[in-house]
Amino acid sequence: MSKEFIFKKLKQIATLISEMEEIIFIPFSEFKKKFVNVRSAERNFQLIVEQACDINNHILLETGHETPDTYRASFTGLEKIGILENKISKELVRSANLRNILIHEYDFDQDNFIFYKSVKKFMPVYKEYIIAIQKYLNKKS
Secondary structure, three states: OOHHHHHHHHHHHHHHHHHHHHHHOOOHHHHHHOHHHHHHHHHHHHHHHHHHHHHHHHHHHHOOOOOOOOHHHHHHHHHHOOOOOHHHHHHHHHHHHHHHHHHHOOOHHHHHHHHHHHHHHHHHHHHHHHHHHHHHHHHOO
16 A cells, blocks of 8 residues: 555645634634635535545555545445544534535535535544544554
């Protein structure tokens, strides 16, 4: 398994989370005033989910498991092999659902507050995700 690949992706996720926190912890009234805030937060969130799923798929493939067909299945796949706890996996699946809404434009522009509120909840979960993957990699040393 290419630890360097995974650590690079984890570092990218951590950077994206840091950028997100600069945007999403301002009051919503300020957040929505600037189009660039909304679009930056949406894009960073999309990238966080996609980077995590790249890691998931890499681990699953390297451990002899099938590569999942969906982002959601990549998180449940890591739960099945004992890398992610059920509680974290469920939240990460929800985050993949939100990513899908953003990407497929299911009329999400109508309520940026839902995105704003949801993404604030997911940032700590992705921090837990980073810790879980690092723990897994350290065990493989």
